[in-house]
Amino acid sequence: MQTSDMKTKKLKTLIKIIAFALVAAVLLEVLSVTVFTKKNGGTAYRNHFNKTYSYFYEPDNSIQVLGIGNSDLYSGFVPTKLWEDYGYTSQMMGSPHQTPLQSYYYLKDIFQKQSPEVVIIELDMLYNSTVDEAPEPEKNKLDVMFNYLDTDDFQAVIFNKLSIFTFHDMWKSIVNRDFDMRTPNSHGYKYFSAFKEVDVKPYMFKTDKVESVHENRLHQLDMMIDLCKQKGCEFFFVEMPTMTSWNYERHNAAVQLAEKYGVDFVDLNLLTDEMGLDLEISFRDDGNHLNYAGACTVTEYMGKYLRDNYNLENRANNPDYDYWNDSIAKFRKEMKKEDKRRADEQAEE
Secondary structure: OHHHHHHHHHHHHHHHHHHHHHHHHHHHHHHHHHOOOHHHHHHHOOOOOOOHHHHHHOOOOOOOEEEEEOHHHHHHOOHHHHHHHHOOOEEEEEOOOOOHHHHHHHHHHHOOOOOOOEEEEEHHHHOOOOOOOOOOOOOOHHHHHHHHHOOHHHHHHHHHHOOHHHHOOOHHHHHHOOOOOOOHHHOOOOOOOOOOOOOOOOOOOOOOOOOOOOHHHHHHHHHHHHHHHHOOOEEEEEEOOOOOOOOHHHHHHHHHHHHHHOOOEEEHHHOHHHHOOOOOOOEOOOOOOEOHHHHHHHHHHHHHHHHHHOOOOOOOOOHHHOHHHHHHHHHHHHHHHHHHHHHHHHHHO
């Protein structure tokens, strides 16, 4: 009898745990689609994703060029510069340590509102994130599960499905009034004007070696490309200038991928002289992320590449896109405010 009572008690406890988990899951889902949405949380407050989701404020189907990648991309491509020089509308969708899986989710999101003609895929993200390796035979299922929980892929899945985990701390921005440059006027670009002088050393030593890409990353890249093809947009690969996270072995791997998909690969690390990019003064750090001047140089070159290789309409004289000129004027004011904020911070140090 006691054994039966114990079983009943355990069953009731299990039911309570399952019920609690279900209620918690429903609550998280409700908050994710109401309060902590990608539009509200992603664009209205200071966080790592506010520029990524700024496309929510763009008119539907207005973006011609979409860039997808990690921080190298959002630090190295200036959509307002592209508009001023070529009349092309663009959006950069990047975030720190962005993975191909996260990029895939971003693409799915933006394709609901936009129909870009060209997608620029920055390949540095193939190498800069943790991946769950194949489980060793002696590992138990629990170890495998915890290994996966520690990967960037798991975080990408959770952040995509439950945006509350991405924007749960947005109340801090409300309290502190710390809004940063959250408006859509940067169109995904992260502005930083100052430079850190870099001791330039050769880093693109020519070799036949190839640095392999994890099979999970290759599969996720396939997913991205299949999605682009389904949506009927063209795409090509690019690598932004970065002295700390790129080399010729990775260049060779990117060339092989470009050949596999039959697309171009533009490695800007091999074009610095052609672009006129002064590596000593074009970064905001030790050679990983470009500053504003360096990004403008890269954007000017990429604009020429887009003009010469894709049939994009110059919309500069189209009155339907006059809001881009207003956006640039606002962005310049934000640039001045950001410069002042950083100067004040340095003065306090």
